[in-house]
Amino acid sequence: MISGVLLDIAGVLYDGNVPVPGATEAVERLRQSELSLRFVSNTTRSSKASVVAQLGRLGFPVAASELFTPAQAALSWLEDHKRTPHLLVHPDLEPDFAGVEQRKGKAVIVGDAGETFDYRRLNRAFRALMEGAEFLALAPNRTFKDADEKLSLDAGPFVAALEFGSQRKATVLGKPSKAFFDAALTSMNCPGAEAVMVGDDAEADIAGALKAGLGHALLVRTGKYRQGDEKRFKPRPTAVVEDIGAAVDWIARKRS
Structure with a gap:
């Protein structure tokens, strides 16, 4: 059935x-x-609202309640565990986390940050993990099909790098x-x-x-x-x- x-x-x-x-x-x-x-x-490069809007433009009218994204799962996790996010995500995704209550405990949240992945941001996330922050991966995907029709690195390889460096295992939300x-x-x-x-x-x-x-x-x-x-x-x-x-x-x- x-x-x-x-x-x-x-x-x-x-x-x-x-x-x-x-x-x-x-x-x-x-x-x-x-x-x-x-x-x-x-997807971890776009806010939920922008994904819904894109689907509508392409001929797929979708209500927000019908779409499930890793960022949505992360927001629920942060509320349940009373943590403040340390974001290592694409700038276009950051609006989904606007207004999250600031709390003492932190959680490193890693998504596909695209061109904004750099040593400085990765190292800041690494140091937060070493200081005891929780470790959340929005998604562990290895690759995605990019605009030029070729495969590009997704968030997974960067999650793996932080896991290796911190000797911590990420909780996958997507x-x-x-x-x-x-x-x-x-x-x-x-x-x-x-x-x-x-x-x-x-x-x-x-x-x-x-x-x-x-x-x-x-x-x-x-x-x-x-x-x-x-x-x-x-x-x-x-x-x-x-x-x-x-x-x-x-x-x-x-x-x-």
């Missing part, structure tokens, strides 16, 4: 600033079905964290076994979802996908499909 669908966005719904062919129609087909739908992204998937599933009252994840990242999206207890995970051959990705991580995808349109076809067949 399938009652809910989780969709990654970058690489699945759009590449760069262009929708994947057939993606708007595919999402509309899901909207018209009886399936619950949530959008789960590991995919593949089970808590991240569970939050999205809970919001639509969907048991994990009845959910399908659709993504272009065989590690964070697909293996992560299956380890988190989702019933199915479909890997699309768009976005960051590269030949052979489906064999690089375990658990392996339930199915490998050409794109989001083919994923919706697969879901429809499975339900019939």
Whole structure:
């Protein structure tokens, strides 16, 4: 039984600033079905509001309540644990943390800081960790598909560098964290076994979802996908499909 669908966005719904062919129609087909739908992204370069606005411009009207991001998870963590953020993130993401209450305890939060990653900022984060700050990774992704169509380093390698230097293990808040998937599933009252994840990242999206207890995970051959990705991580995808349109076809067949 399938009652809910989780969709990654970058690489699945759009590449760069262009929708994947057939993606708007595919999402509309899901909207018209009886399936619950949530959008789960590991993007850490943009605020949640700007992601919602971008999706709307590209033909994917999405309510803020339907979109789950690592920064959103971080804000909940900071409130629950009464910590102040020490941010090592992209400047465009910083507005999501504006107004967070200042507290004595700190938490280093690492995302994809892009061109603003430099020794000074990394070392400041390292020193905060050595002074006892908590260590949070918004996402551990190794790479992402950049505007020039090539792969670029994502936040994961920089998280790994800080882990190596500080001998501390980061708590991951975005995919593949089970808590991240569970939050999205809970919001639509969907048991994990009845959910399908659709993504272009065989590690964070697909293996992560299956380890988190989702019933199915479909890997699309768009976005960051590269030949052979489906064999690089375990658990392996339930199915490998050409794109989001083919994923919706697969879901429809499975339900019939």
